[in-house]
Amino acid sequence: MAMTVELPALEQVDTMAPHAPSGRLRRLARPTLGLLLPVGLALAWEIIVRLGLSSGRLVPPPTKLFATIVELARSGELARHIMATLTRVIAGFGLGVIAGTVLGAISGYWGLARRLLDPSVQALRAIPSIAWVPLFILWLGIFETSKIALIAVGVFFPVYLGVMGAILSVDRKIVEVGRTFRLSGPAMIRRILLPAVLPAYVVALRVGLGLGWMFVVAAEFMGASEGLGYLLIDGQQLGKPAQILAAIVIFAILGKTTDWLIELGAAPLLRWQDAFGRQGGAT
C-alpha cells in the first residue's frame, strides 16, 4: 500500500540516505520519490543544527524530535495521551456516524422527511462547529461529554450529506431492476440501495474521520488534562517545541492509520468498482 512510505520520516533518515537512482534501483526508487523532499529537508536541517549554524531551539532537529518521542513513550506518558485522544475520537466518530447515517438515510429515502429536516440541517451546517464550544461547555461541562459532542458534530455533517446524496443519486434504472424482480422494501434496501451507496458512504466516513481528528484538537484545547491536544498546549506554555512537533507527528500517524483502516475494511466490499488505482494508476 502506498501509505507505508509516507509514515515515519524520522526513522527513514538513515535507511534512505545512501540512495542513488542507478538502473537496478530505478523501479524501487519511483515510489520513494515523494520522500526525497521531506527527508532531504530533515537531513539538511539536522546538518545545519549540528554545524552550529542554528541553535535549533524553536525548530528542533529530527534527532531531538525522535528523542522526545522515545522519552515520552518510555515514561508511559505517550500511551496515556494517545489513549485519551483516541477514545475521544472513537466515541465522537461513532456517535456522529450513527446520527449522520440514520438521518441521512431518512432524508435520502423519504422526500417528506428531506423537506422537513434538510433545511434545518443545512442551516446548522453553516455554523462553524467551533462556535458551539462555549455552549457545549455550558451545557455539558468541561469534561469528556462536551469534547465528544463537538467531535460528533464535526463528523455528523459530512456523513449525513454523503449518505443523503448517495441515496438520491442511486441509478433509477438499477432500482427498476429490483422492481421487476418484485423486491420488497427491505429487500430493495439490502440488495440494491445499500450496495449502491457503499462507495460514497466509505468516502463520507473518511471525510468524517478527518474532521473528527481536526475537532479533537479543538476539543482538547478547551481545558484537557491529557491527550495529544493537551501535549500541544503544554508544549507551547512550557516552551517545548519538540513536544509540539512530536504531538503533530503522532497526529499524522494516527490520522493516516485510522483512515487506512477504513480503506482496508471497505476494500473487500468495493472490489467490484472500476479500480483505476489498482490497474492503471500504479505507473
Added chain:
Amino acid sequence: MLVLDRLGKIYPNGVNALERFSAEVRLGEIVAIIGGSGCGKSTLLRAIAGLDRATTGTVTLDETAITGPHAKIGIIFQEPRLLPWLSVADNIGFGLSEAPSHVRREKVARALARVGLADKANAWPRELSGGQAQRVAIARALVPQPEVLLLDEPFSALDAFTRRDLQDHLLDLWADTRPTLVLVTHDVDEAVVLADRVLVMRPRPGRLFDEIRINLARPRDRNSPLFDNFKRRVLTALDRSLDRSVPDTAAKSNAGEAMWW
C-alpha cells in the same frame, strides 16, 4: 394468453403517449412492435411490465390483471442494467433468491453455459463487453422462466455484427422454453428476423396502425427474396404510418395478411 385491452396513457404533462391500443398475444408467440420515435412503444412495454400503469385500459395475463411487476413477466432493457457489485453468476441468479442455493447454483451454471459465458461466472460486470453484458441480462431474465419476456430495444446499443449474433442467440434460447416474446424495436431487419407478427405503431398519439404476419419458417435467411419482401412490407407500413391522411388499418386486417397491400 396476454391480452391488451384499449390501453391508453396520458402523462402528467399532458402528452398523449398511447391511445386505445388493443392486441392479443398467444403463449409462445413472438411479436415485434415497431414504429417511429414517440409512438409510445416503450410506454406500451412498460405498461405490460407493470412498471408504469396505463391511464386507461387493462393488461391481463391468463385472466390475471397486471397492475405491477409480475413473476411471470420478465423484461430486458436497452442497457444490460447489471448490478455492478455482483459477479456475473450472482447477477444471473438475482431473480432466484427464494430458491434453495443448490437449485440456484445449478440453474445459474446451466444458464451461463447456455449463453456461452461459463468462463465468466466470477467476472465483474464491468469486465464484460457490451454484447456479453446483454447476454447476461438475457440469462438473468430467462432464468426464473417467465411466461412472457418483454424486450425494450434490447440490441440497439450494440454493433451490427453483435446484434445479429444476439438475435440468433435469443431465438435459440427462446426455443428452450418458448415463452411469449414482446419486442420493441426500431430495426425493421430485427423485427422481420425474430417476429411471428409485426405490429406497426403510429405516433402522436401512439396507436396501433397495422399488423403484418411474417409467415417465414425459422431459421430465416436474411438474404432471401422472401425476407426482403417482408421487410419491404414493414417499411411501407412504417412510411404510411407517418402519412396523416391514411387511416389506421389494423382493425381491418386482423385476419392475418395486411389487406391494404
